[in-house]
Amino acid sequence: MGKIAIIGSGNIGFSLAKGLVKSGLYQTSDITLTRRSLSSLKEEAELGFQISDNNAEAAKTAEIVVLAILPQQLRKVMEDIKPALNHQQIIVSVVSGVNCSDVKAVLGEEKTVIRAMPNTAIAIGQSMTCIATDNAEEAKIKQIETLFESVGSVVVIQEDLMTSATALCACGIAFFLRAIRAASQGGVEIGFHAHDALKMAVQTAKGAADLLLQTQNHPEGEIDKVTSPKGCTIAGLNEMEHNGFSSAFIKGIKLSAKKAGGLYNE
Numbered sequence: 001m002g003k004i005a006i007i008g009s010g011n012i013g014f015s016l017a018k019g020l021v022k023s024g025l026y027q028t029s030d031i032t033l034t035r036r037s038l039s040s041l042k043e044e045a046e047l048g049f050q051i052s053d054n055n056a057e058a059a060k061t062a063e064i065v066v067l068a069i070l071p072q073q074l075r076k077v078m079e080d081i082k083p084a085l086n087h088q089q090i091i092v093s094v095v096s097g098v099n100c101s102d103v104k105a106v107l108g109e110e111k112t113v114i115r116a117m118p119n120t121a122i123a124i125g126q127s128m129t130c131i132a133t134d135n136a137e138e139a140k141i142k143q144i145e146t147l148f149e150s151v152g153s154v155v156v157i158q159e160d161l162m163t164s165a166t167a168l169c170a171c172g173i174a175f176f177l178r179a180i181r182a183a184s185q186g187g188v189e190i191g192f193h194a195h196d197a198l199k200m201a202v203q204t205a206k207g208a209a210d211l212l213l214q215t216q217n218h219p220e221g222e223i224d225k226v227t228s229p230k231g232c233t234i235a236g237l238n239e240m241e242h243n244g245f246s247s248a249f250i251k252g253i254k255l256s257a258k259k260a261g262g263l264y265n266e
């Protein structure tokens with residue numbers, strides 16, 4: 001595999017780097033991570049990654065350049081790296097709310113731009129990543145699909161659904177983490193120490209997710225196996241629904257999607 005430059009070694013950029021090495025697809029020496037100062041890249045260097053505070057220099061020799069800065073930081077970074085790029089490279093943007101056309105408006109219409117929307121579980125190879133492009137050639141889409149398949153599951157979608165993918169998958173992991181936290185808080189209230197309550201909530205959530213992944217059953221089908229007649233499960237479930245459980249989740253995802261669509265132009 002060729003070299004990768006990840007511009008912006010932050011939450012998602014560093015997680016991607018760690019996941020790619022964990023997958024075995026890349027060595028740490030294949031990946032250059034950048035931030036504005038080398039002093040902020042100590043952990044990355046200790047792990048063996050190439051580090052740089054010069055985005056253009058890092059991008060110049062990379063086969064794949066990943067843009068992993070904040071939307072508000074993107075334009076300046078693209079202007080900095082443009083002179084160093086060539087048209088063989090693949091530009092992968094994980095930046096929320098920024099279209100391929102926005103990237104090409106700065107980097108040049110001839111560039112290959114592919115958008116990816118992963119989540120932070122990418123660090124352990126469990127990301128749900130959505131990929132989209134406007135006109136990248138099939139071989140390059142497949143190359144990026146393979147890259148992200150090494151760190152989780154991938155769905156290739158139309159670009160107009162990428163803000164929805166941001167909300168459901170990239171933000172979505174935080175929604176499920178909050179649900180686990182809430183379950184553990186309930187556990188404490190009914191008698192468990194916080195550590196035990198969290199361990200129990202985490203494994204229960206993992207069991208639910210793995211049940212669906214391994215059986216391909218519908219969640220309600222699995223719920224029907226739990227809700228005994230006049231039992232305690234349906235009592236709890238209905239109380240949650242009376243208090244807007246599903247509605248709150250749906251409304252949160254819809255608002256996230258709306259916000260994700262406007263981040264670049266804020």
Ligand SMILES: NC(=O)C1=CN([C@@H]2O[C@H](COP(=O)(O)OP(=O)(O)OC[C@H]3O[C@@H](n4cnc5c(N)ncnc54)[C@H](O)[C@@H]3O)[C@@H](O)[C@H]2O)C=CC1
Pocket residue numbers: 007008009010011012013034035036055068069070071073077094095096117118119120170171
């Ligand atoms: N955090 C997440 O779970 C996900 C984030 N994203 C997107 O990824 C991008 C980054 O998000 P986060 O990682 O959460 O933000 P972050 O703030 O943790 O990471 C951004 C990194 O870029 C660095 N940076 C800023 N300006 C720079 C420059 N001029 N040159 C080099 N490095 C620079 C910052 O020091 C920071 O380490 C955003 O556009 C976000 O929408 C997409 C999917 C998931």
Ligand SMILES: O=C(O)[C@@H]1CCC=N1
Pocket residue numbers: 096166170171
């Ligand atoms: O919260 C955010 O804006 C970024 C995009 C998806 C996850 N984190």
